[in-house]
Amino acid sequence: MKVVDMHCDTILALLNQENKGETISLFQNTCSIDIEKMKKGNYLLQNFALFTDLRKDEIPERETMRLLDCYYRMLEENKEYIAPVFKYEDIAKNEKEGKLSSLLTLEDGGVVFDDLAMLRNYYRMGVRMIALTWNYENGIGYPNLLVNPDFMDSKVPNLLQRIDSVNGLTDFGMGYIQEMERLGIIIDVSHLNDAGFWDVFDHTTKPFVASHSNARSVCPVARNLSDDMILALKERGGVMGLNFCGDFLELHDQLNGKSRIQAMVAQIQYIKELAGIDVIGLGTDFDGINCELEIQDASYMPKLQQALLDAGFSKEEVEKIFYKNVLRVYQEVLK
Template identity: 50%
Template sequence: MKVVDMHCDTISELFYRKEEGRGHSVWKNDCHVDLERMEKGDYCLQNFALYTPLDKHERPFEYCMKLVDLFYREMEEQRERIGIVRSYEDILENQRLGRMSAMLTIEEGGVCQGETAFFRDFYRVGVRMMTLTWNFKNELAWPNIVRIEGEEAYFEPDTEHGLTEKGIEFVEEMERLGMILDVSHLSDAGILDVFRYTKKPFVASHSNARAVSSNPRNLTDEMVKMLSERGGVAGINYCADFLHDWQKGEHAVSRVDDMILHMKHMKKIGGIQCIGLGSDFDGIGGDLELKSPEDLPVLEQAMRRAGFTESEIEAVFFRNVLRVYKEILK
């Protein structure tokens, strides 16, 4: 079964390792994702996010451009196995050549520093999807509230603060250029603003159903329904904290059975057409039942046992996301 995964943080993880003198490559490494295991998992396309925490980088645009450079250096070394995607036709060409596809994305719109020129520069170097925020307020929007207590992070919905005037300008420019808008990490108010100020489909690249797991990083039923009606897709996130409401002290495990519960609920609310995959590999820790791309057949088999039809499994694994890419990418 072909796989399209809308989100992983592998490039940022490789960058950290290289800065520490550990010379891992995108072909083979000790991260969650590498090309060898993607091939074993029958991947069609992997989105590679440029994750940039604003609290650690005073010049986020420059730092993110360093991640862009690493992405290109790594992919160019593996050009016979994987091709970089800038348009939907590139995906088809890679399939014709027997290669996987890699799409460059950004996790944290603050890397643009509020400059549309910087944003367009990212588009010019191949970025084709971007979240407006991560866990910090920036020039574009607010995320949902994050409280840090010791080593624990707690999310609370923010229903008051959404897109800024600059954020509205950015989403309009994203639609004009043909860059996919990603509302994962955006505040509740911000997601509703995106519905208000856009016309085309967009995605929540790595977000689950809040009715199943109450973490505000997940989507409410209203959001799932509206996203589906717009033609968008939400990618099932493999992080244990977004799959199940764990009790304090309980050992959290990312379980395939919980992923199935989210899929069933989202299918009930928005239909099978609004569900995709967004692993968040290399951005999540803990015990994972799906430890890497080569484990995706486990999810496929679990969906089949749960009563999903072959066409529904294909829709979740690759067809829904490719439909959005075909419509948005120029």
């Protein structure tokens, strides 16, 4: 069973290790994602996010550039095993050559200095998917989960949770998503608030994604999608990626609850019954999760496959979840 994963934070994890003086490698490492683990898990394509904390540095875009450099250094060092995807046809080309595919994404699209010229430059650098916000307001829009500024110096920042159906995309944000569609960059609404989601739905025409978001009705966290949002995503032909973070899978009595396969299956069952199988994909959030994982890394993905088959999903349904649904969106949007 092939695997396409729409979100991981491995590049940030590797850069953090390098900043501590450690030698880093994409081929083999202590992260949840490396080439050896992806091969064992039968991966076809991994999205690699460049996550930038907009309030960490005076000029946060410098961090984005360091992450970009790390990403391309890792690809260059492993070019016999993995290659970037700039257009949809690259995926089949890389597979034919026996290589994994890598798609570059941004997590927090605010790293553009509120300037569409910078958005176009990120496209030229290879970015093909952008999450419009993270847990801060930015020049594009607003999130449902907000980092509490009173906890900014904490190692585990407190999150303010709300359902924001009022503050939609800014005027700049409206132009931003329209330019993304024109360029062929996939719009990612994970982290975006409800009002922003509906602005994306109302002011775009192509499929978009929630790269690492679950169903709010199963796990009532504002970061997840409501039933109406899932149905709208289905209507547009988009896809949502199952997030493996335990706190987004099911309710827990304490922080950092275990990420359980059983909870993943329950999420998928609910979404299938609500909106059908074609809206479901994978967005693990590997290397960005602070909880105990039953699926510890990319090599364990067959465990989820078997759990879904045991729960009564057909092989064709599991294939759609694992890679076919996401590839359908990529084929339509990537130029």
